Amino acid sequence: xxxxxxxxxxxxxxxxxxxxxxxxxxxxxxxxxxxxxxxxxxxxxxxxxxxxxxxxxxxxxxxxxxxxxxxxxxxxxxxxxxxxxxxxxxxxxxxxxxxxxxxxxxxxxxxxxxxxxxx
Amino acid sequence: xxxxxxxxxxxxxxxxxxxxxxxxxxxxxxxxxxxxxxxxxxxxxxxxxxxxxxxxxxxxxxxxxxxxxxxxxxxxxxxxxxxxxxxxxxxxxxxxxxxxxxxxxxxxxx
Numbered sequence: 001x002x003x004x005x006x007x008x009x010x011x012x013x014x015x016x017x018x019x020x021x022x023x024x025x026x027x028x029x030x031x032x033x034x035x036x037x038x039x040x041x042x043x044x045x046x047x048x049x050x051x052x053x054x055x056x057x058x059x060x061x062x063x064x065x066x067x068x069x070x071x072x073x074x075x076x077x078x079x080x081x082x083x084x085x086x087x088x089x090x091x092x093x094x095x096x097x098x099x100x101x102x103x104x105x106x107x108x109x110x111x112x113x114x115x116x117x118x119x
Numbered sequence: 120x121x122x123x124x125x126x127x128x129x130x131x132x133x134x135x136x137x138x139x140x141x142x143x144x145x146x147x148x149x150x151x152x153x154x155x156x157x158x159x160x161x162x163x164x165x166x167x168x169x170x171x172x173x174x175x176x177x178x179x180x181x182x183x184x185x186x187x188x189x190x191x192x193x194x195x196x197x198x199x200x201x202x203x204x205x206x207x208x209x210x211x212x213x214x215x216x217x218x219x220x221x222x223x224x225x226x227x228x229x
Contacts, residue, residue, distance in 0.1 A: 047220035047223070049217055051217075062217065104152065104169065105152070105154040105170070106166060109164060112163055
């Protein structure tokens with residue numbers, strides 16, 4: 001059974017960097033049939049896909065246009081996990097952040113991390 | 120405002136059949152699969168329907184999905200109180216190269 005365990009701070013100051021990690025058990029971040037995404041949810045923006053990383057003989061990253069200039073998603077094969085970094089955050093980035101597995105659709109979700117951007 | 124449009128709310132009485140619509144456009148629903156998720160309060164979404172009309176194992180056959188052109192719908196038959204939840208459609212958008220979600224439909228069982 002595949003499980004995703006998220007970790008990271010729940011409070012980030014404006015203009016700083018939001019960093020979250022998602023540890024994978026029961027699958028591999030290097031799987032050639034999976035993709036690893038970050039998705040967030042807020043009352044104002046609903047569910048919003050932020051981006052994904054996946055391996056198909058080489059690593060690929062795809063990012064949502066809304067955050068493309070500020071986001072980095074990195075795989076860590078040594079720890080079988082992947083991470084999210086979102087730079088220059090504002091209160092608009094306050095949301096519940098989920099990591100997720102899915103190539104065509106999301107079939108496994110992390111538990112969610114509530115991140116508040118506030119001074 | 121979501122690119123995939125869902126009604127904000129739907130309701131029905133126990134035993135009834137309800138449908139939830141999802142309207143998109145050519146680069147998303149018109150050219151790729153639609154997936155449906157159910158979200159109970161305080162939990163992560165869970166996939167109900169994938170690839171327009173496929174149910175994962177463990178999902179009741181009371182849930183069904185369909186797609187036509189640039190629209191899709193989720194039908195729930197034999198409505199039960201435990202079906203009260205938020206429902207979201209999703210599709211890949213080829214022009215944006217990213218996943219899109221609908222705004223969600225809150226289902227109330229009266």
